[in-house]
Amino acid sequence: MKLAISGKGGVGKSTLAAALSLLMAKTGTRVLAVDADPDANLASALGIPAQEQQSIVPISEQIALIEERTGAKVKQYGQMFKLNPRVSDIADKVAYTQDGISLLVLGAIEQGGSGCACPESVLLRALVTDLVLYKNESLVLDMEAGVEHLGRATARGVDRMIVVVEPGQRSVDSAFRVQRMAAEIGLDRISFVANKIQSAEDETFVRAALTGERLIGLIPYHESLRRADRDGRSVLDGADALVVDVFKEILNRLSEAG
Numbered sequence: 104m105k106l107a108i109s110g111k112g113g114v115g116k117s118t119l120a121a122a123l124s125l126l127m128a129k130t131g132t133r134v135l136a137v138d139a140d141p142d143a144n145l146a147s148a149l150g151i152p153a154q155e156q157q158s159i160v161p162i163s164e165q166i167a168l169i170e171e172r173t174g175a176k177v178k179q180y181g182q183m184f185k186l187n188p189r190v191s192d193i194a195d196k197v198a199y200t201q202d203g204i205s206l207l208v209l210g211a212i213e214q215g216g217s218g219c220a221c222p223e224s225v226l227l228r229a230l231v232t233d234l235v236l237y238k239n240e241s242l243v244l245d246m247e248a249g250v251e252h253l254g255r256a257t258a259r260g261v262d263r264m265i266v267v268v269e270p271g272q273r274s275v276d277s278a279f280r281v282q283r284m285a286a287e288i289g290l291d292r293i294s295f296v297a298n299k300i301q302s303a304e305d306e307t308f309v310r311a312a313l314t315g316e317r318l319i320g321l322i323p324y325h326e327s328l329r330r331a332d333r334d335g336r337s338v339l340d341g342a343d344a345l346v347v348d349v350f351k352e353i354l355n356r357l358s359e360a361g
């Protein structure tokens with residue numbers, strides 16, 4: 104199963120991405136977890152020890168690799184470089200692997216955004232395309248609020264995009280923006296997950312705001328998740344059993360949907 108997770112900053116994308124990755128890995132599935140958010144924090148949600156996190160160099164900062172594969176110098180303009188660099192071995196070579204999950208951190212592209220034709224962005228695009236379209240493993244893509252890194256062709260390989268929302272109008276507006284951007288690249292397999300639900304009113308608000316949409320789970324606001332973040336534990340190790348059950352239910356719904 105290949106999932107992309109999007110939503111406004113801080114809504115709980117990495118929490119959900121890590122929980123689903125960890126649950127899939129527990130069943131023996133090989134999972135590739137990709138942190139595509141420039142403000143990367145999936146490693147910590149997966150419970151990778153802080154010291155180990157230091158050793159993970161985002162791909163956009165792996166200058167030697169970028170230059171080797173694209174045949175161009177990073178941060179120099181007006182060069183020729185390969186538009187189809189070889190990328191199929193990168194995941195195995197540079198991913199950080201723990202408990203059946205391989206984590207790849209894409210990193211931020213400094214100049215001109217990811218639309219620029221700089222070597223870094225060409226390599227990342229080629230890599231994401233390879234992971235989504237040609238790798239057999241399960242994939243969980245932790246994104247920022249948008250469809251960055253996905254194109255029309257790549258989007259075809261995404262089984263489902265999950266948009267996480269909080270019970271608030273700004274987060275709902277942002278979720279619908281993401282849905283529209285996804286539709287523009289032909290990705291209409293969208294499910295919503297509501298997070299940080301604190302009351303019956305929150306639930307009523309979210310259900311009303313998402314009327315007619317596919318809402319596949321409501322995760323309660325739970326101190327155990329906040330504490331897990333504070334204490335450097337994975338979202339599954341740290342979470343209360345009740346919350347873990349909600350994560351499991353969401354994964355079941357996704358599996359049923361295919």
Ligand SMILES: Nc1ncnc2c1ncn2[C@@H]1O[C@H](COP(=O)(O)OP(=O)(O)OP(=O)(O)O)[C@@H](O)[C@H]1O
Binds near residue numbers: 112140142299328
């Ligand atoms: N259901 C919840 N109950 C309590 N705290 C939560 C819940 N979900 C997420 N959090 C906390 O909210 C914070 C943000 O969550 P998370 O990092 O998963 O969001 P994000 O969408 O990935 O953020 P960013 O946009 O910065 O990448 C974290 O401290 C996390 O532990």
Ligand SMILES: [Mg+2]
Binds near residue numbers: 116117
């Ligand atoms: Mg995040």
